[in-house]
Amino acid sequence: MEEVMDTENYVPAETAAAAPVQQAVYKKPKNKWTAKKIVARIFLYLWMGVLAVLFLFPVWWMVVNSMKSNTDFVAQLSSLRTFLPGNITEWLTSYINLFTFEGFLSETGSSYMLRAIFNSVIYCGITVFGVLLINSLAAYALSRIRFPGAGVITTLVLLLILVPVETSIVPQVVILTKLGLMTPSTRMIGYVIPSLVSPFYIFMFRSYFVGIPKEIEEAAEIDGAGKFRTFFVMIVPLSKAIFATVAIFTFMGAWNEYVFAQYLFSSRMDLMPLQAFLQMVNDANPKDTAMTMAALTISTIPIAIVYIFCQRYIVEGVSFSGLK
């Protein structure tokens, strides 16, 4: 963790190189530890610690209470043991309950939790793959290929990013209905397809492609490579960073999407992605808070993994959107 969270990762690429130099030049003489300074330091740590507790305790409570049975959860609620995990023999109790949870359907033998995870993975996978392919191709055409209409489309893309339009899902549903993508069997397509194209991602890809030297493509063309080949063999490997950034942001957006999913799949528990399925777990009768905590914990794990291992790309993406 120490390595991943290295401070240098927080500095945008171009300043990262300059930073050590500045530090070398402006290195202050070693501070003397006066009593006043020590007291100030202690208060600073106390204050930061209190804040850390405030930010961490709900997450801690969530994870810890997923690791006990619901009976224990209720019994320990009014004592400080509510902040400790249960008996080691019961750590998995609520998780087992969760994976055998039947919700409002009672089709025994099938795990709806497993199905919800599977659905989420499928929806996210298709979304990420589609977003990367469609938006990068469009951006490449807009930045590197001369064809009539390119200028108009570029302006349109920029305009769509700048204008804040209240895009509720109501007109989306109207269009999906008209396209026949709201029937029970086509809803899965209707859930994924509206998010595949994004003016903002086109803009992000375009800004990146513009910075790649033109000579690379000219050389490829002299060698007889077509634009398709040039794009996939030369440009994509050169642009790994931007592909990773867009993939991560798309994945997090798709994994965390809730409102549209709970509308589309409210009557189809077998098609629900994880976030919508949480509602089913939360509404379980009789109420099982420990099991709910287990569901919340599991649905957070993939995002946590992405944040821990892809810090660099996230910070790059954040600072990029800051430049907009």
Add this chain to the structure above:
Amino acid sequence: MENTDAMVPEIGGQSADGQKPRAPKNRNKHYKLFGKDYRLYDTLIGLAFIAPALVLGAIFVIAPMVISLSYAFTDATMQTLNAVHWNNFYNFGRAFTDPKMWNALGNTCLFVVIAVPLQLAIALGLALLLNKDVKGNTFFRWAYFCPVMLSLAVTSFLWMNMLNEQDGLFNGLLTAMGLPAQRFLDDPKQAMVIIVIASVWQGAGYQMLIFLSGLKNIEPALYEAASLDGANKFQQFIHITLPSILPTTSFILVTMLIGAFRLITQPMIMTPTGLPDVSGREVTTTMSWYIYQQGLTYNDVGFSSAIALIYTVFLATIALTLRKVMDVKN
């Protein structure tokens, strides 16, 4: 990445062989359009590259705007999409005299006015703390950032369960300390405050990260020079730190405002009824949620579109005013 690589020969071969032979000299056919010279090969490939985005964008980005705009003047409902009639400004008349819409707008503004400055201040405060040269910085940064990893739905369900009247953490602790149990999310007076707290708790770490990278970019030489001139820490903060991070701040402010005005997930999950108070006024129904309800719960697409249009104009006015104010400041 393996997938895309595998596709190269197939797609490349198909279009290059189908449209034009592979050799480069044959790609040099040119044509003129509106007095400009284009290469035919480039045009075909360019259009092929942009076609998927163009088609999907037209259907799922442009068309929803057109639908919102035009259906606002019709009696469209979800069941009668094929028999839509103009009813001119009827929906707008209804909207402006609809106390529920004004209530939803009021609730949203209340949330924005409390949550945005609070979150901005907390995020900046945390970033300033982390910017100090303190041992264990990494741990604290992770700690403050941790809630960002939770989705809005997870955040809502978590807080909802912590604040549950019978089996919740807070009432458990309150009764253990001999204090009266609270109704929390069932109490119209407390619900919005809780939604604000949960949202700020979840979101602050993200803006903290942006602030932190802004603070790290300030030249240490500026502070050096200021302290040589005898400026104290507070003066340094006012005259160096704040002006340096002003562009970052305005960016964060704008994105946070847009996000806050779109509040829907948290109240939808935490207070499914919208929580009517004694007079029947729903205290947590937000504008986005009201638009959603009218369109998808009551299937009244026309009315829903009209409110969405009013809201868009409202948001655009705020965005433009903000931009003007910031331009003056910068």
